[in-house]
Amino acid sequence: MNQDLMLRLFRSIEGEPTDDIVKVADAIIDSERKKGHSKLADRLNGILRRNVQSTQSLKGELTNIFGSTIAIPTDKRKNIPLAVEVPREQLRHEMVLPTEVEGKISRIEKEYVARERLAHFGLKPKRRILLHGAPGCGKSMSAERIAWNTGLPFLKVRFEAVISSYLGESANNLKSLFDAIRNYPCVLLLDEFDFIGKSRETKQDVGEMHRVVNILLNVLEDYEGPGIVIATTNLEGTLDKALFRRFDDIVELPKPGNEEIGRILQHTLGSINVSKEVQWSELASVLSGYSAALVVKIALDAAKLAILSGKDKIEKPHFKQSIHDNKHYKM
Ligand SMILES: Nc1ncnc2c1ncn2[C@@H]1O[C@H](COP(=O)(O)OP(=O)(O)OP(=O)(O)O)[C@@H](O)[C@H]1O
Ligand SMILES: [Mg+2]
Numbered sequence: 001m002n003q004d005l006m007l008r009l010f011r012s013i014e015g016e017p018t019d020d021i022v023k024v025a026d027a028i029i030d031s032e033r034k035k036g037h038s039k040l041a042d043r044l045n046g047i048l049r050r051n052v053q054s055t056q057s058l059k060g061e062l063t064n065i066f067g068s069t070i071a072i073p074t075d076k077r078k079n080i081p082l083a084v085e086v087p088r089e090q091l092r093h094e095m096v097l098p099t100e101v102e103g104k105i106s107r108i109e110k111e112y113v114a115r116e117r118l119a120h121f122g123l124k125p126k127r128r129i130l131l132h133g134a135p136g137c138g139k140s141m142s143a144e145r146i147a148w149n150t151g152l153p154f155l156k157v158r159f160e161a162v163i164s165s166y167l168g169e170s171a172n173n174l175k176s177l178f179d180a181i182r183n184y185p186c187v188l189l190l191d192e193f194d195f196i197g198k199s200r201e202t203k204q205d206v207g208e209m210h211r212v213v214n215i216l217l218n219v220l221e222d223y224e225g226p227g228i229v230i231a232t233t234n235l236e237g238t239l240d241k242a243l244f245r246r247f248d249d250i251v252e253l254p255k256p257g258n259e260e261i262g263r264i265l266q267h268t269l270g271s272i273n274v275s276k277e278v279q280w281s282e283l284a285s286v287l288s289g290y291s292a293a294l295v296v297k298i299a300l301d302a303a304k305l306a307i308l309s310g311k312d313k314i315e316k317p318h319f320k321q322s323i324h325d326n327k328h329y330k331m
Contacts, residue, residue: 003040010047017052064153068226070184072155073176076169080161082177083188086154092141093148096256096263096292104251105142109149112228126248128220131232133253135331136293139232140191142253147187152227155181156189163212171215178219181227190231220246256292258284264292268299272306273313283319294329298322 001009006028015022025048033041062085063069072081097105111118111125118125129146131139147154162173181188193216223229231247244250256264261284287295302322306314 006040007043007047010044011051013048014051022048022052062153064185065151066185066226068184070180070186073173073180075161075164075173077164077166078161081158082161082173083155083157086144086156088148088154091144091148091154093145094267095138095141095145096260096267097138098254098257098260101251101253104249105146106149108228108249108251109146112146112150112152125228127225127228128223128247128249129228129230130244130247130250131230131253132250133234134255134291135234136291137253137255138292139234139253140189142251143187143189143191143230143232146228146230150187150228153186154189155186156191157193159190159193168211170212174212174215174219178223178225182225185226187227188229190229192233193231194233194235217242217246255289256295258288260292261287261290261295264295265299268296269303269314272303275313275315277316278314278319286323290330294326297329298326301325 010025013021013025025044029041029044029048032044061069061071072083072085074081095102108126108129112127115125131142133139144154146152157177162177163170164173177188220229220231258281262280265280265283265287287298290298298319299322302314302318305318305321309318311318
């Protein structure tokens with residue numbers, strides 16, 4: 001083949017080192033070298049390596065607004081990433097919280113934002129957080145909101161990839177994940193991390209899971225990175241007390257009180273007309289004891305009932321019907 005054509009062809013090749021097209025290209029380089037065309041072989045090799053490398057870095061590396069990069073490690077056997085990044089536009093962040101809880105969460109954010117000022121005095125922001133509380137009351141959402149308000153990228157650990165049935169591999173996965181975020185400012189969420197504790201009793205080897213919990217304690221304790229690690233659980237009682245000591249802050253997300261329920265309802269239905277007959281405080285007391293997630297669902301279901309029945313506003317009977325339809329979800 002004519003040299004120019006060959007160079008043009010090679011410039012259009014992209015892919016991973018294991019792709020067939022890249023292997024064929026490597027074979028062509030070898031054959032040119034064998035023919036004594038070492039200069040051409042070197043040029044082709046240079047082009048190929050550049051293209052393969054840029055494809056790899058596009059696939060494997062994340063760059064954040066601080067200019068730091070990270071290649072999220074994968075589970076060796078299945079090649080599944082040990083964490084996923086949730087894009088900023090998908091982060092849930094508009095929360096209604098009791099004043100005291102709001103104060104605690106915003107304190108975490110403020111300390112992060114003031115990290116350089118704190119460092120002047122040898123102080124560090126809170127960076128290991130445990131969120132606990134009843135299901136559907138904003139644990140995962142709080143973690144997302146902290147990422148939103150601090151501007152940090154949000155990475156969620158994939159326990160199904162981290163926990164392996166092969167001896168020693170889960171521990172290695174945890175270590176390599178924490179190693180990867182050592183210099184990468186981000187919020188790392190270990191959502192429902194008591195999963196590790198729970199799987200102690202199931203199919204996993206007891207000794208191995210015990211080891212994984214210990215490794216988790218160690219990596220948490222050693223975390224000195226530039227971001228925030230957040231763990232969530234709804235099982236405070238059964239958690240290992242040793243775990244609590246590892247956190248800089250422990251925040252309980254309680255079920256919403258009547259005042260918060262009223263605000264969640266109004267916030268959820270902010271863009272929909274609601275009949276004047278609907279008294280928020282009255283409705284809130286009917287929903288007393290419901291989780292925030294269920295209050296949101298009831299509000300949205302009432303809106304759908306109104307729309308489907310051709311009304312231009314939500315009326316009392318729509319809420320009544322929606323509460324009735326959702327009674328099985330109440331915990
Ligand atoms: N404080 C809150 N303010 C407004 N909406 C909330 C709040 N808490 C929860 N929600 C609503 O409930 C949904 C579920 O919340 P989230 O996923 O954070 O619950 P969770 O505490 O992590 O529950 P689980 O224990 O089931 O994982 C949210 O998407 C949101 O619609
Ligand atoms: Mg959750």
